[in-house]
Amino acid sequence: MDRVVIPIGPQHPALKEPESFRVTLEGEKIKEVSLRLGYNHRGIEKACEARTYMQNIYLLERVCGICSHSHSTCYVQAVEDLAGVEVPKRALYIRTIVGELERLHSHLLWLGVAGHEIGFDTLFMYSWRDREIVMDLFAKITGNRVNYGINTIGGVRRDISKEDQKEILIAVDKLEERTKYYIKVATQEVTLIKRLSNVGKLSHADIESFGAVGPVARASGVDRDIRRDDPYAAYDEISFKVITDNNEDVYGRTLVRVGELMESYSIIRQAIKNMPDGPITVKVPRKIPEGESISRYEAPRGEDVHYVKSNGSDIPERVKLRAPTLANIKAVLKMLENYNLADLPIIVAAIDPCFSCTDRAISITKLDTGRSEIMDWKSLREYSIEWYKKRGIRF
Amino acid sequence: MIRSLVYILVFPGLLFLSVSGMFFEYVDRKLYAKFQNRVGPPWFQPFADFVKLLAKETIIPEKAEKGMFKSLPFFALAAIVTSFMYIPIWGTNALFSFNGDVIVVLYLLSIPTITFFLAGYSSQSLFSLVGAVRTLTQFFAYEVPLFLTILSAALLAGTWSISEMVVFYNQHNWFWLFNLLGFGVSIIALLGKLEKVPFDIPEAETEVVGGTFTEYSGKLLAFFRLTIDVEVVVCSGLLAAVFLPFGMNLGPVIGFALFILKVLSIVVLLSLMRSIFARLRIDQMVNFCWKYIAPLSFLQLIINIIAQGIIK
Numbered sequence: 001m002d003r004v005v006i007p008i009g010p011q012h013p014a015l016k017e018p019e020s021f022r023v024t025l026e027g028e029k030i031k032e033v034s035l036r037l038g039y040n041h042r043g044i045e046k047a048c049e050a051r052t053y054m055q056n057i058y059l060l061e062r063v064c065g066i067c068s069h070s071h072s073t074c075y076v077q078a079v080e081d082l083a084g085v086e087v088p089k090r091a092l093y094i095r096t097i098v099g100e101l102e103r104l105h106s107h108l109l110w111l112g113v114a115g116h117e118i119g120f121d122t123l124f125m126y127s128w129r130d131r132e133i134v135m136d137l138f139a140k141i142t143g144n145r146v147n148y149g150i151n152t153i154g155g156v157r158r159d160i161s162k163e164d165q166k167e168i169l170i171a172v173d174k175l176e177e178r179t180k181y182y183i184k185v186a187t188q189e190v191t192l193i194k195r196l197s198n199v200g201k202l203s204h205a206d207i208e209s210f211g212a213v214g215p216v217a218r219a220s221g222v223d224r225d226i227r228r229d230d231p232y233a234a235y236d237e238i239s240f241k242v243i244t245d246n247n248e249d250v251y252g253r254t255l256v257r258v259g260e261l262m263e264s265y266s267i268i269r270q271a272i273k274n275m276p277d278g279p280i281t282v283k284v285p286r287k288i289p290e291g292e293s294i295s296r297y298e299a300p301r302g303e304d305v306h307y308v309k310s311n312g313s314d315i316p317e318r319v320k321l322r323a324p325t326l327a328n329i330k331a332v333l334k335m336l337e338n339y340n341l342a343d344l345p346i347i348v349a350a351i352d353p354c355f356s357c358t359d360r361a362i363s364i365t366k367l368d369t370g371r372s373e374i375m376d377w378k379s380l381r382e383y384s385i386e387w388y389k390k391r392g393i394r395f
Numbered sequence: 396m397i398r399s400l401v402y403i404l405v406f407p408g409l410l411f412l413s414v415s416g417m418f419f420e421y422v423d424r425k426l427y428a429k430f431q432n433r434v435g436p437p438w439f440q441p442f443a444d445f446v447k448l449l450a451k452e453t454i455i456p457e458k459a460e461k462g463m464f465k466s467l468p469f470f471a472l473a474a475i476v477t478s479f480m481y482i483p484i485w486g487t488n489a490l491f492s493f494n495g496d497v498i499v500v501l502y503l504l505s506i507p508t509i510t511f512f513l514a515g516y517s518s519q520s521l522f523s524l525v526g527a528v529r530t531l532t533q534f535f536a537y538e539v540p541l542f543l544t545i546l547s548a549a550l551l552a553g554t555w556s557i558s559e560m561v562v563f564y565n566q567h568n569w570f571w572l573f574n575l576l577g578f579g580v581s582i583i584a585l586l587g588k589l590e591k592v593p594f595d596i597p598e599a600e601t602e603v604v605g606g607t608f609t610e611y612s613g614k615l616l617a618f619f620r621l622t623i624d625v626e627v628v629v630c631s632g633l634l635a636a637v638f639l640p641f642g643m644n645l646g647p648v649i650g651f652a653l654f655i656l657k658v659l660s661i662v663v664l665l666s667l668m669r670s671i672f673a674r675l676r677i678d679q680m681v682n683f684c685w686k687y688i689a690p691l692s693f694l695q696l697i698i699n700i701i702a703q704g705i706i707k
Contacts, residue, residue, distance in 0.1 A: 006521050013600045025525075028677060119592050119599060119674025125431035191593055191673040341525065342602050342676045 017355040028340045048319040069102045070299035072151045078295035078308040091155035093275040096234040100264045105134040106300035107257045110352045117345040118195045130178045155281025179261045196251035200335040200347035210331040214302020218244045219252035226298035238270045250350045286314045301352045325354045416624030417441035423666045430670035453613030458519040468618035471510040478503035485651040492558040515607030526606030530597040536684035537587030543692035544577035551699040564640035577695040578638040593672035631661040
């Protein structure tokens with residue numbers, strides 16, 4: 001059969017966000033994939049340079065709707081490091097609890113999406129129903145279902161009361177029971193295992209060379225977790241296992257994520273048990289001393305990195321972030337090679353991609369000359385206005 | 396003449412089939428929703444969908460072969476409605492029957508699948524093309540077991556007419572139990588024919604968007620969807636007549652009620668299957684059909700040959 005090039009995206013039912021894969025097929029086999037990011041560029045890093053440190057927390061929280069706490073915590077940690085403040089213990093514990101709850105709802109969401117991508121909609125409906133328990137809990141303890149707004153520079157904004165703690169424990173018990181059921185489904189359901197195992201293989205060596213992070217790396221036997229290797233928040237006082245797996249495929253990534261759910265329950269229980277009394281925030285001056293800092297955070301999708309440079313004013317000079325999807329996306333192209341078109345959605349979904357987190361710059365490749373150039377916002381805007389003017393649309 | 400027209404257009408033809416097809420689509424969707432812990436659609440939803448699609452603009456791709464593209468949905472619908480004329484519903488006799496009609500029905504039932512393939516092929520879109528190729532690949536995997544099991548039931552009855560088969564099984568009360576294995580096999584083949592999970596590979600939305608129907612819209616899509624609804628009734632009706640033939644000689648009212656019950660139970664079985672499985676890949680599906688389903692249908696054939704030898 002001849003080679004066919006199939007465009008997956010920018011709009012495609014398998015993708016929840018716009019991005020473009022151009023897939024070259026030979027029959028049903030994928031021979032070549034080229035990826036184009038950039039449909040979701042929002043200029044957040046640049047916008048950070050025009051806002052105060054405090055305003056940036058809320059802006060950066062909106063980088064991603066799922067791992068919003070990860071981004072805001074990561075940023076706040078970098079700023080606190082620059083300001084040299086000691087964050088109260090109780091605030092660190094609250095950050096840990098919210099962070100782990102976020103991991104719960106992110107992994108449950110992923111499980112549902114994975115089920116949907118392989119046509120197993122029953123799993124999708126079940127796991128998203130259970131995810132509602134976490135979402136309702138968030139609404140109760142932080143006031144919001146997403147973008148919790150709980151972090152502030154020097155601590156957290158809301159305390160978790162005794163009643164809230166009880167409710168969290170009840171919810172965790174309920175979810176643990178459900179997760180045990182999902183583990184049973186994942187290890188026994190035949191069609192699920194058939195669709196997931198030996199799909200999207202990526203060896204240990206490939207993980208190292210592509211620099212993949214998070215559950216993707218851990219499913220290939222890379223024992224790496226920022227929570228243990230470079231503890232932040234209250235993780236140094238909590239004991240937990242780093243879940244790894246040697247399947248190296250999508251099935252392994254599923255097992256790692258489900259296993260991490262079980263670890264999260266234990267972390268939340270320990271954090272609530274050991275949470276000390278005391279203040280939840282300290283006062284931090286508006287102006288942050290000159291310097292630069294880098295902060296790492298184990299988001300549900302992998303390692304999140306924020307870099308903050310200060311010039312001594314109340315506005316940062318530069319904020320740079322690297323979301324986990326950007327670290328994993330190169331590995332996806334390798335994973336896709338020589339698999340079937342039918343495997344594409346689940347392989348892409350297996351890294352739990354978040355393209356709005358990833359898009360940072362726009363590079364334009366001229367198809368006729370093959371030259372590529374970077375366009376800045378102003379020239380891009382002028383270009384778009386000109387383009388529409390030529391087609392008779394004036395505004 | 397008028398009688399035949401009523402048969403074809405009203406009962407048990409087009410109108411009856413459309414209404415019952417939409418009813419069974421509702422049952423399927425509601426049950427599927429209940430199995431997934433959702434509320435599900437109201438009873439008129441399939442009809443509302445149909446009316447809404449009729450009102451929508453029909454877009455025909457520039458590259459498509461227009462005549463073919465437009466006529467295919469009606470070909471499919473006509474074939475499936477015609478095949479229903481030879482299937483007994485309320486009594487032991489179908490409206491029309493002759494020796495050999497079981498072959499005709501099976502071939503008429505293959506026509507919608509072929510039109511799905513042609514629809515995808517004539518759309519000239521990449522997604523439709525991949526969907527079309529998958530439709531055809533899948534077709535070769537499930538069609539042989541389906542034919543074999545139905546024909547082995549005919550073999551035991553010693554006739555090639557569905558009506559006479561029903562008469563035979565009603566005279567020999569418990570003989571239909573011989574065909575239970577075949578019933579199981581044909582249910583699985585039916586999942587492939589109706590393109591339902593785990594065999595909804597040709598229209599896997601996360602892979603190939605809408606499969607063969609990607610480029611279809613408006614009225615044409617409405618008629619394709621109606622065809623699929625009618626296909627559910629006709630195929631389930633065929634399986635009911637061949638594999639669950641009991642009670643067909645108890646008069647038209649009880650016979651008709653039993654027919655609806657049998658079709659309903661097959662539809663329930665289908666929606667249960669589609670809520671507990673994940674979609675397979677096309678190669679896995681073909682492997683599964685040739686490795687397990689086809690040998691089982693051969694086993695059914697052998698059982699029936701031996702059974703017939705003992706009876707005679």
